[in-house]
Amino acid sequence: MAGRKQPQTTAAATGAITSSQPQVAAGDANDIARMVEDLDAMLSRLRLGAIRDQLDGLLEEAAQRNWNLREALAWLCAAEVASKEQRRLAMAMTIAHFPCVRTLEGFEFEAQPSIDPGKIRDLATCRWVANGDNVVLLGPPGVGKTHLEVALGREAVTRGYSVQFTTAMELLGSLVKGQQQGTLEVRLAQYAKPRLLIIDELGYLPLEPEAGHLFFQLISRRYEQGSVLISSNRPVEEWDEVFGDQVVAAAILDRLLHHSHVVTIRGDSYRLREKRRSGLFRLQAGGSSSAGSSGSSPPPPAELA
Ligand code: ADP
Numbered sequence: 511m512a513g514r515k516q517p518q519t520t521a522a523a524t525g526a527i528t529s530s531q532p533q534v535a536a537g538d539a540n541d542i543a544r545m546v547e548d549l550d551a552m553l554s555r556l557r558l559g560a561i562r563d564q565l566d567g568l569l570e571e572a573a574q575r576n577w578n579l580r581e582a583l584a585w586l587c588a589a590e591v592a593s594k595e596q597r598r599l600a601m602a603m604t605i606a607h608f609p610c611v612r613t614l615e616g617f618e619f620e621a622q623p624s625i626d627p628g629k630i631r632d633l634a635t636c637r638w639v640a641n642g643d644n645v646v647l648l649g650p651p652g653v654g655k656t657h658l659e660v661a662l663g664r665e666a667v668t669r670g671y672s673v674q675f676t677t678a679m680e681l682l683g684s685l686v687k688g689q690q691q692g693t694l695e696v697r698l699a700q701y702a703k704p705r706l707l708i709i710d711e712l713g714y715l716p717l718e719p720e721a722g723h724l725f726f727q728l729i730s731r732r733y734e735q736g737s738v739l740i741s742s743n744r745p746v747e748e749w750d751e752v753f754g755d756q757v758v759a760a761a762i763l764d765r766l767l768h769h770s771h772v773v774t775i776r777g778d779s780y781r782l783r784e785k786r787r788s789g790l791f792r793l794q795a796g797g798s799s800s801a802g803s804s805g806s807s808p809p810p811p812a813e814l815a
């Protein structure tokens with residue numbers, strides 16, 4: 511650099527590494543040939559697996575497009591970044607433990623007019639996860655609660671948030687067991703960790719008497735720290751029955767609903783709607799469904815557990 515005083519001691523004298531350039535004598539064909547031979551190993555060592563595996567194709571393409579070295583390097587790096595991002599996504603999706611693959615693109619909003627598509631699109635931006643808000647999905651069975659939970663959970667994973675999907679039964683079963691075995695703290699910490707915890711199917715099955723207190727502990731711990739996306743077939747007014755304790759239910763709802771978005775889905779079960787379409791079910795006068803004769807109807811759609 512012009513004007514700067516050069517250091518008195520040379521790198522050779524101190525043994526310090528002053529340059530990251532490989533020690534290759536200019537034009538030494540043997541050295542460069544050896545490095546090319548070691549290229550795969552060096553790329554492996556640098557954990558640049560995508561560049562290593564696709565190198566021939568990538569270089570060929572770069573040559574075809576007449577890119578200079580900087581452009582070619584950017585192209586190779588972009589391939590590596592894309593590959594790493596894909597792997598991160600796949601890993602995060604696995605860790606999230608979604609019970610199935612469901613997407614917002616696969617959700618038919620026309621089938622569920624009580625849902626405001628704009629509201630769901632807004633939730634899909636995951637600003638609520640960034641803010642630590644909660645989402646409560648309420649509605650009868652089959653209206654798409656689990657579908658939306660998985661779809662919104664996948665959006666959150668895609669945006670880089672840690673997500674864990676569980677059912678209310680699994681979660682509370684684990685906490686009750688933790689209490690009995692003296693590992694409650696570990697389990698609470700585990701469920702408090704993900705940025706978004708999805709709790710499916712609260713209210714379907716009766717809970718153990720101590721479940722309400724344990725659930726309260728978890729919700730308190732996550733309060734204003736991490737988001738909860740919870741679904742229930744029971745309106746919140748009935749949660750005291752769900753938890754078997756009015757005071758505990760009120761305390762849970764107080765925290766859960768403080769910064770929250772509540773989506774109430776009304777209407778028919780999508781599963782029955784599909785069956786009705788296929789002729790397996792007929793809508794009777796009064797709106798209730800009943801099994802109809804359907805010897806040759808196509809198989810029902812794939813359902814969630
Ligand atoms: P819930 O959790 O409310 O009981 P699910 O989300 O399990 O309902 O929905 C039942 C099945 O119907 C799933 O396979 C789901 O993907 C599908 N489904 C529900 N609603 C819709 C919808 N509006 N568009 C597309 N598929 C739907």
Ligand code: MG
Pocket residue numbers: 652655656657710711814
């Ligand atoms: Mg469900």
